[in-house]
Amino acid sequence: MSNSSWGFLLLVFSAFFLNLDAFELRKGQKTERISGSAGDVLEDDPVGRLKVFVYELPSKYNKKILQKDPRCLNHMFAAEIYMHRFLLSSPVRTLNPEEADWFYTPVYTTCDLTPNGLPLPFKSPRMMRSAIQLISSNWPYWNRTEGADHFFIVPHDFGACFHYQEEKAIERGILPLLQRATLVQTFGQKNHVCLKDGSITVPPYAPPQKMQSHLIPPSIPRSIFVYFRGLFYDVGNDPEGGYYARGARAAVWENFKDNPLFDISTEHPTTYYEDMQRAVFCLCPLGWAPWSPRLVEAVIFGCIPVIIADDIVLPFADAIPWEDIGVYVDEKDVPNLDAILTSIPTEVILRKQRLLANPSMKQAMLFPHPAQPGDAFHQILNGLARKLPHDKSVYLRKGEKVLNWTAGPLADLKPW
Numbered sequence: 001m002s003n004s005s006w007g008f009l010l011l012v013f014s015a016f017f018l019n020l021d022a023f024e025l026r027k028g029q030k031t032e033r034i035s036g037s038a039g040d041v042l043e044d045d046p047v048g049r050l051k052v053f054v055y056e057l058p059s060k061y062n063k064k065i066l067q068k069d070p071r072c073l074n075h076m077f078a079a080e081i082y083m084h085r086f087l088l089s090s091p092v093r094t095l096n097p098e099e100a101d102w103f104y105t106p107v108y109t110t111c112d113l114t115p116n117g118l119p120l121p122f123k124s125p126r127m128m129r130s131a132i133q134l135i136s137s138n139w140p141y142w143n144r145t146e147g148a149d150h151f152f153i154v155p156h157d158f159g160a161c162f163h164y165q166e167e168k169a170i171e172r173g174i175l176p177l178l179q180r181a182t183l184v185q186t187f188g189q190k191n192h193v194c195l196k197d198g199s200i201t202v203p204p205y206a207p208p209q210k211m212q213s214h215l216i217p218p219s220i221p222r223s224i225f226v227y228f229r230g231l232f233y234d235v236g237n238d239p240e241g242g243y244y245a246r247g248a249r250a251a252v253w254e255n256f257k258d259n260p261l262f263d264i265s266t267e268h269p270t271t272y273y274e275d276m277q278r279a280v281f282c283l284c285p286l287g288w289a290p291w292s293p294r295l296v297e298a299v300i301f302g303c304i305p306v307i308i309a310d311d312i313v314l315p316f317a318d319a320i321p322w323e324d325i326g327v328y329v330d331e332k333d334v335p336n337l338d339a340i341l342t343s344i345p346t347e348v349i350l351r352k353q354r355l356l357a358n359p360s361m362k363q364a365m366l367f368p369h370p371a372q373p374g375d376a377f378h379q380i381l382n383g384l385a386r387k388l389p390h391d392k393s394v395y396l397r398k399g400e401k402v403l404n405w406t407a408g409p410l411a412d413l414k415p416w
Helices: 003-014 036-042 063-068 079-088 121-138 141-145 166-172 208-212 244-256 272-277 294-300 331-342 346-356 359-363 376-385
Strands: 052-054 102-104 150-153 182-185 224-229 262-265 279-285 304-308
Touching (some): 079 376, 121 141, 141 150, 182 376, 244 279, 244 331, 294 304, 304 331
Parallel strands (some): 150 182, 224 262, 224 279, 279 304
């Protein structure tokens, strides 16, 4: 390592890097205003700008599924559950479907977990088809547009492609019946078959109360330069290696496992959240999908996210200035991570930390219960409001059909 790099490291460890409160601004902390259109959009209030009608479905599509496995309330795809609960009491909800701008179908397609808590999306297409058949048979609104004024929460790894392996997800494609609907999904990758034009990309769910319970005093300095905990290889699903994370995580481990600047490990300590608050940079590499809850955790704890996922579409990208608060590193440049990060000027790091300290930035990444102004629920509604008014072309002529109800794998056509 060059003398300049070591000098920078000493400066980092000796300077008082702002330790940022995840939920409220502490007295005396410096923040920076989110300038331009991003800041204005981030602080928009959706109330009064749209009305949403929530379909009342039989409980087998949502509540009974959750009762069967309450773990679904805490996994990273739980946004579909909390969005439903939020809308039921939201001021944008209307009980009169004739005045609705948008229609929402509450289907918990990710709440089918393995014993170790991983969601299996294999039943999701049949479940979603069943719900759409139900609303199209009992209400007239789907048939007017074949779903073009409907939105669905589909927070699987690859959204409405409904498979956890990318090659299989690409092969399946987005569920045909959702081709005209707006999809609210965690998956976001440019030019990918599983990202539909007009989709709203949202953060994965991270438990707000759990993170709040791990806050540390703001006087503790950021003594870790680069932090990461997680898999570097997925031997079970990628026995030959190299395909998982397109080799990016393996490159992190092979190049920096012995580097004193990097605190990286597969172990997940009980001090994980505290450690992130002691770190300057937090690695947010792709896994099987481009994103992970680390992105949310980094923002909440004021740790500058190092985004390693080519062509990623980040949550609420029109509202959050990701380039200003994070660092992008191409997957091919992972072997140069130490040089890239140590070359960032101190004043740039401090500005990113001041932006991360802005409470509105943190709030937009969270699905709190009860909801709070500017949170992820409101950012979703803001995204829907910006799509209004609907173009006249979304309304079909009498007798016109666009979607193919019999398209897709034969297994998806079986009754649910």
